[in-house]
Amino acid sequence: MDLLKVSHGYVDRILARSDNDSSDIRVLLLDQFTGPIISLVSTQSELLQHEVYLIDRLENLSRDKMRHLKCICFVKPTEETITALVDELQNPKYSGYSIYFNNIVSKPQLERLAESDNMELVSKVVEIFEDYYVVNKDLFSFNQSDIFGSAIDSWSPGVFNKVSEGMMSVLLSLKAKPIIRFERNSKMASKLASDLAYEISQNVQLFEFGVKQDTPPLLLILDRKNDPITPLLIPWTFQSMVHELIGIANNTVDLSCIPNAPKELKQVVLSSDQDTFYHDSMYLNFGDLSDKIKHYVDQYKQQTKNNLNMDSLQDMKKFMESYPEFRKLSNNVAKHMTLASELDRRINADRLWEVSELEQTMSCNENHNHDLQELERLLQDRPNPENPSNPVVPISEDAKIRLLALYALRYESNSNNQLPRLLKLLGSQGVAPDKLTFISSLLAYAGLKRRIDDADSTVFTKATNSLIAGLTANHETDNIYMQHIPRVESIVSKCAKGKLPAVQFPVADSSDGQQRNANLVNERSQDIILFFVGGVTYEEARVIANLNAQNDSVRIVIGGTCIHNTSSFVESIHKAGEKWGLGVGGGANGAKSRLHSRMDI
Amino acid sequence: MIRDSKKTPTKRRVLGSSSSSSTPNPRRNIIDDPQVEGSDLNRLIPSLNEMTLAESTNSSSSVSSLSNEPASSIESVVSPNGETSLDMMCPICGEKMVTLMQLNRHLDDEHSDVEPVANEDDLKSWFRKKVIGKANEVINSNINPNKKFLKLDLFDNNFSFTESSSSVNLQEAAETAEIVPITIPRNHWKRPSPNEICNTPGCSKYLSVKNGQVNCRKCGKLFCNTHTYYRVKINAELEYDPKNGIWSRCCQACYLGKPGHNDTNGRVSDLSTSFKRLRTEFSGKRDLDVLMLERRWLRFYEYYRNLDQGIRASLPIKQFERSVVNWQSDSEVKSCRICQQRFSFGVLRKHHCRLCGLITCGDVATGCSMDVPLNILSDLLSIPSSFSVATASKKYEKLESTPDASLRMCLVCKNQLLSKRLFIRDMQSSPPEILSLYSSMVIYKTKIVKLLPELKITLELMKRADPATELSSGVHDHNATIAAFSQEHEMLQLATQQRLKLMRLFTRFDGITKRIGSQIRVSEELQAKGHPISIDELKIQKSIYQTSLLFLQENMLSLQSVPKILKGQSNDASISSSTQSPEPAQPKMTKREVRELRDQMMVLKEQRFLVADMVENSKKKRRFEDLKSLEDSLADLDKAIQDIDDKLGDESFT
Incomplete structure (x- = not known):
């Protein structure tokens, strides 16, 4: 259940040569989907080592004819790609092709390919299953942020297919033939679950893995709306904060917007796989991170000092030998310093x-009462009564809207709701009314009535020392900025204990083996795949990574349609709200209609 | 329910700790036990009735029998054995137990998963699970109530009754009844010795009541509590058995060693064979089509040949064309079948393909059909075997002399007829220079990679031989010194040879690299001037250039450290030789000294070259923080070179 290892295995498989193959220069053709997939798990130098000296897009029609080179294609089996491949084979630019698809190829697609290969250039057609983006070793994403259809709790059809196909590849790459369960109150989760169950029953052969497991893995499909709190909170750990304050896309951070950032750091890669410092610090909170970076810089300084007093030839030689290493280190230090100082700047500037x-x-x-008072103070940019001398920088509009959204969710049923x-x-204060509609959209999407009625795993969970039965969790109880614990933790602990209530988390129907599944509902899961319809957060990924690190009796992988930070979450709900039209399907409850009438004014 | 059972811990805690204290009173404790449980049970019974045991007619009777049964059985075991020894037996399978903890755990582990069919038994096992298990849990959780990380027993076996309907339960029970219950043997269990430590690597906890003392059901070794929070299904032969095995507690190693557990090879499905089968199906059909087109072409070929030889053709060309293939009638076609443009008189004319007879346009821009000169065609198509080679070539020459002989064919036929042949011809043409350069590069590279470690081994051997010679020279054993010296000398020679060889390889490799570099410059210049060049080829050249530079940098460096060792070696040699035959110091430098200095000089120059390269690089990439230290080192190097140059004086080779 290590996504990175799985993908490395796949990359090796793609680049491997058959024994009688002479060493040759090779070309790697990717498409718009597989390009980022490869770049997430491999590096240019790794590809060069495997004698891949040219990487190009299949869609690029201006490629030169190089009929002495062999070509590897790693593409997603979409109709466009198949057409492009057919064109390529009918007018081949290279002398031979090995085709790797990253998902299931349909029979007609394969036939089209076979028909077009009249020069018999294709030596291999292989399906490997990596139609998803591996972010961490236990976190994947589909990078689909705009998933909602025209009605609340419905899929946008195109996205649904992509997600469903992607999930199939996740399951196949993990060799998991799971029990699929979903949150009962979510139509989106239910649709995905039953679709996957159907697809699995249609591809029985693919799901024969030889080795039987003691207990089948669990695929649990969750809906973001049941925990709208986590993506509204500012996270305080390294990876989450970078995403929150700067933004991570496919493990790449764009620093070009940062004032006085060094030129070569316009785009940096944050990969837990290639960057050991990041690997060790990605889940640290900001305080620990500062210490760690300080230590790292000290270590670097020490080394520079050594390099500076080069008296003898001996020292010179040593320096020359270690120079590439040194360069790497200095680049990395600069990268993390820039990131951390930018985080620090933003935290202070926005009064986070x-x-x-x-x-x-x-x-x-x-x-x-207390929350209302404090909220009003922040909304009105009044100084803190405890030290009123502090100058008050107005907090950002977005932060205010977020705070208000939290208030709206928290005290939705409170009679004193203000x-x-x-x-x-x-x-x-001049906040555009359009922006304020987000709050009503949010309530329509994830209000009290929309969330699952679940007394003991409420979204408002505080970090405590209370027992997480069957699992060890590490809570920073003394940290007031990390009190809130995402709901996913209690769900996982229930899975591990085999106590996930079947009423709220029913098993998806598949035509066969339903009876079998009914008995397995109460089995304790050892492998769990969690999937968030509506986007996962890095904070949740951190929780899962912690659980994985501390309990080796359970293995968990988490994923989502995309990875949210607060602003992307707000934006997606806001956008969806426009699609739904205000109040559509919202179940006209009193508070909401009142709210709308107010906003019309 | 959970809250309720938590009220009992104080009593149970006494129970737990008493078994470790020196004067236990098992009888009292155990009799105490069911009372607690009974009272607990009374509170639980109503809910139980509602949920699972609808068939149970008289709940009170079952309770009474229940509260009696376990107590009496344990009692009977205990009484004959006296107070001091804690020997007791499992009331169900008769296993002997050492401590009460062990018995409790045994009850949880062994007798909770099997659901007996009978109602009473059902209740009993439930009772054990629910109450004893719960109490166990409380004990465990109370061991360290203030710890920050808390672990709860995974084996608390409290079955969730809230959700499973009675029908499911019954069915489950029926299923388990069908399968012969498996008992996991335990004769492989290790007996605990005093001061036993947990067998998990890295865990050094002493096994005690506090830390737990658990046998892994699979391997039988002893572990502490925390390192047996794992469950696998095993069968009576102690093999992993996901199908028929029963859940058993095991250690980390046995859990992680499950087959398929660490399988990180994702699913791969190779479609090559089915693809190739499909391809042969299609290609069979296509080959027939191609053959047909070739036949038709051949008829044209013969017709023109005859014409050329002066033989009167039986039909005029217009009619002959139609006799080869039926022409599509003009009236039924409105637009070109390839580019879909509509035909119009005078603007877009209709053309018949002479090979398939279908109508296409003659638009030059789309190339839907074109006149292909016959001589090009016959060049591309190998002349069929029915012609003898000699006559064919003769005809061929003659055909060339008739420039007007051409054949209009559509794009589809052209591709079908020619693309494969064109492709094969392309493949046979000589490859671009970069490829041959690259292949020789690869050869050098593999040689270098093979030779480098060999040299390293030799050097390593020499280093190891070093102290030995010193020792022997200390003893002043003349013969041994000489022997060692000659051996050393041999090795020195070997190392020098290997080094020379490597240097030669590196020089060649470097030469090729430079050649590629110059090629890149040439094509870049061409590109700048606007000449069309193959951009992809340039890209390939660049990445090859980069990797080979990297390779040189990485491996040349290790080679550079070699002469230092060699030098040190030769220094030693000169000293030992001087002790053997002391010579008066000469004012002039010895040849050896000159050679050493030259060696040094070479190394320095090599380094200077590399540093200069890096300086250039940093300048280009504007990495000024590195630049300073690099320039310093460059100056140092220059100085050192100057020094040696001075020393060498006339002997310097420049």
Whole structure:
């Protein structure tokens, strides 16, 4: 259950030569989907080592004819790609082709290919299953942020197919023929679950893995709407913070927007696989991270000092030998320094400490009066009564909207709910009414009535020392900025104990073996694949990574349609709200209609 | 329910710790036991009734029998054995147990998974699981209540009754009844010795009541509690058996060693064979088509040949064309079948393909059909075997002299007829220079990679031989010194030879690299001037150039450290030789000294070259922080070179 190892295995498989193959220069053709997949798990130098000296896109029609080179194609079996391949084979640019598909190829597609290969150039057609983006060793994503259809709780059809195909490849690459369970209140999760169950029953042969497992793996499909809190909170660990404040796309961070960033650091790669420092620090909170970076820089300084006093020839030689290593180190130090200082700058500029404190108390403790007071103070940019001398920088509009959204979710059923008044307050500050519609969209998407009725795994969980039965979890109870624990943790612990209630998490129907599955509901899962419809967060990935590190009796992989930070989550719900039209399917409850009428003003 | 059972821990904790204390009173404790459990049970019974045991008619009777049964059985075991020894037996299978903890655990592990069919038994096993297991859990959780990381027993076996309907339960019970219950043997269990340590590598906990003392059911070794939180299914032969095995507690190694557990090879399905089968199906049909086209072409060929030889043709060309293949009638076609343009009089004319007879346009831009000169065609198509080679070539020459002889064919036929042949011809043409350069590069590279470790081994041997010679020279054993010296000398020679060979290889490799570099420059210049060049080829050249530079950098460096060792070696040699035959020091430099200095000089120059290269690089990439130290070192190197140059004086080779 290590996604990185699986993908390395696949890359090796693609690049491997058959024994009688002479060493030759080879060309690697990718398409728009597989390009990022390869770049996430492999490096240019690795490809060069395997004598792949030219990498290009299959769609690129201006490629030169090089009929002395062999070609490897690694592509996704979409109709466009097959057409491009057919064209390529009818007018071949290279002397031989090995074709690797990253998902299941349909029979007609294969026939089209076979028909077009009239020069018999294709030596291999292989399906490997990596139609997803491996972010960490236990985190994957499909990079689909716009998943909603025209009605609440429905899929956008094109995206649904992509996600369903992608999930199939996840299961196949992990060699998992799972029990599929989903959150009952979510139509999206249910649709995905039954589709996967059907597809598995249609591809029985592919799902014969030889080795039988003691207990079948569990695929649990969760819906983001059942935990709308986690993606609204500012996270405080390295990977999450980089995503929150700067943004990570396919493990690449774009630093070009950062003032006075060094030129060669315009784009940096954050890969837990290639960067040991990052591997060790990606889940550290900001305080620990600062210490770690300081230590790293000291270590670097020590080395530079050594390099500076080169007296003898001996020293010179040593330096020359270690120079490439040294260069790597210095690049890496510069990278992490730039990242950390940018994070620090943003935290202070946006007053994130204060904002986060309120976020955390609101999400973990129920104290309406206190929260309301504090919220109003922040919304109105009033100084802190404890040290009023501090100059007040107004906090950003987005942060205010987020705080208000949290308040709206937290005290939705509270009789003293002041949401309409607060909305008006923000409106009077010049926040565009369009932006404020997000809150009503959010309530329509993930309000109290939309969430699963689940008494003991509420979304407002505080980090405690309480027992996570069967699993060891590491909670930083003393850290007020990390009090909130994502709901996913309690769900995982229930899975590990075999106590996931079948009423809320039913098993997906498949035509066969339903009876068998019914008995397995109460089995304790040893391999768990979690999938978030509506996007996962790095914070949840961190929770899962912690659980994985501390319990080797359970292995968990988590994924989502995309990886959210607060702004991307807000944006996706806002966009979806526009699609749904305000109040559509919202179940006209009193509070909401009141809210709408207020906002029309 | 959970809350309720947590009220009992104080009593149970006494129970747990008493078994470790020196004067236990098992009888009292055990009798105590069911009372606690019984009272607990009374509270639980109603809910139980609702949920699972709808058939149970008289709950009170079952309770009474239940509360009596386990107590009496344990009692009977205990009483004959006296108070001091803690020997007791499992009431169900008669296993002997050492401690009460062990018995409890045994009950949980062995007798909880098997669901007996009978109602009463069902209740009993449930009782054991629910109450004893729960109490166990509480004990465990109370061992270290203030610890930050808490672990709960994975084996607390409290069955979730809330969800499973009674029908499922019954069915499950029926299923388990069909399969002969497996008992996992335990004669492989290791007996605990005093001061036994947990067998998990890295765990050094002493096995005690506190840390636990658990046998892995599979391998039988002893472990602490925390390192047996794993479950696998095994059968009576202690083999992994996911199908028929029963869940058993095991150690980390046995859990992680499960077959398929560490399998990180994702599913791969090779479609090559089915693809090739499909391809042969299609190619059979296509080959027939191609053959037909070739036949038709051949008829044209013969017709023209005859014409050329002055033989009157039986039909005029217009009619002959139609006799080869039926022409599609003009009226039924409105637009070109390839480019879909509509025909119009005078603008887009209709053309018949002479090979298939279908109508296409003659648009030069789309190339839907074109006149292909016969001589090109016969050049591309090898003349069929029915012609003898000599006559064919003769005809061929003659055909060339008739320039007007050409054949209009459509794109489809052209591709079908020619693309494969064109492709094969392309393949046979000589490859671009970069490929041959690359292949020789690969040869050198493999040689270098093979030779480098050999040299390293020799050097390593020499280093090891070093102290030995010193020792022997200390003893002043003349013969031994000489022998050692000659051996050393041999090795020195060998190392020098290997080094020379390597240097030669490196020089060649470097030469090729430079040649590729110059090629890149040439094509870049061409590109700058606007000449069309193959961009992909340039890309390939560049990446090859880069990798070979990297290879040189990595491996030349290790070679550079070689002469140092060699030099040190020769220094030693000169000293030992001087002790053998002391010579008066000469004012002039010895040849050996000159050679050494030259060696040094070479190394320095090599380094200077490399550093200069890096300086250039940093300048190009604007890495000024590196530049400073690099320039310093460059100056140092220059100075050192100058020094040696001075020393060498006339002897310097420049």
